[in-house]
Amino acid sequence: MREAIAWFAGLGGSSHGARLAGYRVLAAIDSWEWARKCHAHNMPETRVLDFDLRKLTAFTPATVALARDLLRECGVKEPQRWQGVHIFTPPCPAFSRAKYLGKRLGDAFDSDNRLIFSMLPILAATPMSRMVVENVTGFLEETFEPVHDELFEELQRLRGYRLHADFLRRYVLCAAEFGLCQIRRRPIFPIMLPDEPWPMPPIPTVLKWRTLWDVLGPDSGHRDVDPLCPALTP
Numbered sequence: 001m002r003e004a005i006a007w008f009a010g011l012g013g014s015s016h017g018a019r020l021a022g023y024r025v026l027a028a029i030d031s032w033e034w035a036r037k038c039h040a041h042n043m044p045e046t047r048v049l050d051f052d053l054r055k056l057t058a059f060t061p062a063t064v065a066l067a068r069d070l071l072r073e074c075g076v077k078e079p080q081r082w083q084g085v086h087i088f089t090p091p092c093p094a095f096s097r098a099k100y101l102g103k104r105l106g107d108a109f110d111s112d113n114r115l116i117f118s119m120l121p122i123l124a125a126t127p128m129s130r131m132v133v134e135n136v137t138g139f140l141e142e143t144f145e146p147v148h149d150e151l152f153e154e155l156q157r158l159r160g161y162r163l164h165a166d167f168l169r170r171y172v173l174c175a176a177e178f179g180l181c182q183i184r185r186r187p188i189f190p191i192m193l194p195d196e197p198w199p200m201p202p203i204p205t206v207l208k209w210r211t212l213w214d215v216l217g218p219d220s221g222h223r224d225v226d227p228l229c230p231a232l233t234p
Contacts, residue, residue, distance in 0.1 A: 027074035
């Protein structure tokens, strides 16, 4: 079975998606205790690790070595030979449009924005791996060109190709077009191996959008285990 590791794993949504795609999720990394407990409950077969990925935002030989040690804790015996997939979902508030509505644009290199750079030591430690990156559409805005320039330049050193925001916009997907009951749009794009063809963005799988009532209503078979949860009404 193909293997995956979830970074910024949260409650396990991306891990569950990887599992549905046929991957064995070796480990989930998150620094939030409550999220780790939820992930362990939802996917007890996956190792859950407490690690602050701010420690990897600088791209140096030391952080690559740290990432390699962390990967071994995840169950990867030989990081240099590992051919799995990293599911990389860094926090999005720093790139979110909502944060800047009615406000002056903040520093493009906000400390939260630096978290996306933690992908670099991870990729350097696993040169035969691939990565799937998810964030908000705000990440692709011109405001963050300084972030793009630095990140894409380092990726070019690692993988031999140069990304740009216009190219990545083709990977902006709407969740409702794939059966989920929400209409948020997210860039979900791959980081491929050198000289490897890039996949086409997935084709929507549903024509009729599902509502929350479709998913959680009385005919859905869903039963909430929390007695304090208010009853769902149409």
